[in-house]
Amino acid sequence: MERLNKASPTVKLTAAQKKEMAELDSKYAAKIAEREIALKDEMNKFANAGENEQIELAQRQLVDDRKKLQNELEEKKERVRQGLKKS
Numbered sequence: 001m002e003r004l005n006k007a008s009p010t011v012k013l014t015a016a017q018k019k020e021m022a023e024l025d026s027k028y029a030a031k032i033a034e035r036e037i038a039l040k041d042e043m044n045k046f047a048n049a050g051e052n053e054q055i056e057l058a059q060r061q062l063v064d065d066r067k068k069l070q071n072e073l074e075e076k077k078e079r080v081r082q083g084l085k086k087s
Helices: 002-007 015-049 052-081
Strands: none
Touching (some): 015 052
């Protein structure tokens, strides 16, 4: 256990950092939900029109958007952990 702490010490977050990270989580959860709603609406339209290829493209777009937003969130959270200003 001691070796683990030496290799990657536990970082103590301040109350302000915790609050900022919670705000980021909330903001990005909303962004992801917004994209899901928009793309699922498109997928329903494509399904009604029988456009299976477009449904697959929209599904891939949703996965890509989710990954992109998750990566953005993690980058911003890391900046908060390091005590840097949010951008």
